[in-house]
Amino acid sequence: MMQQPPPSQTQPGMAPPPPPQGAAGQPPQWGAIPPPMTHQYAPPPQQPPAMWGQPPPQAHYGQVPPPQPYYAAPPAMAAPAAADEVKTLWIGDLQAWMDENYIYNCFAATGEVQSVKLIRDKQSGQLQGYGFVEFISHAAADRVLQTYNGQMMPNVEMVFRLNWASAGEKRDDTPDYTIFVGDLAADVTDYLLQETFRVHYPSVKGAKVVTDKMTMRSKGYGFVKFGDPTEQARAMTEMNGMLCSSRPMRIGPAANKKTTWGSGESTKCSRSSV
DNA sequence: ACTGAGCGA
Structure with missing residues (x-):
């Protein structure tokens, strides 16, 4: 696949896109974080939940707009019917280099990520471009959905595509x-x-x-x-x-x-x- | 802008 220049269309009110990475197609470096050996990536257990008071580690994120956890916005999309149990968001339109570490770090500032699971091809092990992010509560997932969806992703000129995970879990069999x-x-x-x-x-x-x-x-x-x-x-x-x-x-x-x-x-x- | 977008062992 050829590396073609992405549309340099910047939306008003948004931070300008970060400078392009040195080598095209190379993932950004996350420091000394080891690549996940399993398909499931969980944060270290000693990390306390709900660290809203702390400033996000901006050094890693560059242009990510800060989430606004205290602003209780009305839901922009209707929550699923069995909302009490749903803590998982679907995330899509991912690029091949976006692994569990990258996704986890996208939401690490919330302190409320439970696990990240990206879907890979069975044979090749190649990332399929979507996955699931589980949070510690429905409210935490909802905050992330409202705050991050449609916002710029770190180190790349594209926006988060998030939604409630629905396909595998609950089933409404009424027509x-x-x-x-x-x-x-x-x-x-x-x-x-x-x-x-x-x-x-x-x-x-x-x-x-x-x-x-x-x-x-x-x-x-x-x-x-x-x-x-x-x-x-x-x-x-x-x-x-x-x-x-x-x-x-x-x-x-x-x-x-x-x-x-x-x-x-x-x-x-x-x-x-x- | 006028018939929707993608969901896991």
Whole structure:
């Protein structure tokens, strides 16, 4: 694979990207940290949790924006249903040189990382570009999700891609009934979209605003998932043209989607007929 | 910007 210059697009309000590493494709040096011999990387046990009072080790991170642990922001995305138990975040879009040490150090300043597990190919042992970061609590994981997701990663010109780990763990086997919602204002979040519908339809399971992969900004449309097909059908007509944030929504049937931000293949759509 | 993104032994 050729090393091509990444887009030098810097977002306003963000720190300028760090200078490129000397050798292209070479991982940054983390000092004397030995490479993990196992697939599981855990912090040393003598490290006390919840070290919010301490300054983060900036020397290692360079341009990482400091997390703001005391700011209790409303959830930008709807937490999973069985939220009490969920302490693990999925992390994706990783580069091959980003190992457990790198990922662990990304969140070490929180003092709340339980373990880091990156997925490798069985034969080659090559990193697959995603993994799982477990935290000491759901609240800790939620803080990291809200604070780091979409922010610059250390030593590289790309942003964190984080989400709740969902696939392997909990399984909601009830079918989903999804609608498409367009014309969304730029500030509409998953949570706002979900609540806009939930106050009228108690069977609303969740909502997702589609964001641009690079900028993490809203693309102006999203999806709302219902548990009850009757409420789905009602919402299609009753909520069309209703305000969400500052703009009237345009509602339509959702095209089929096989992946699982919901419960997989059981995503039923009211695509009436052809 | 108008049909979603990726999930482990």
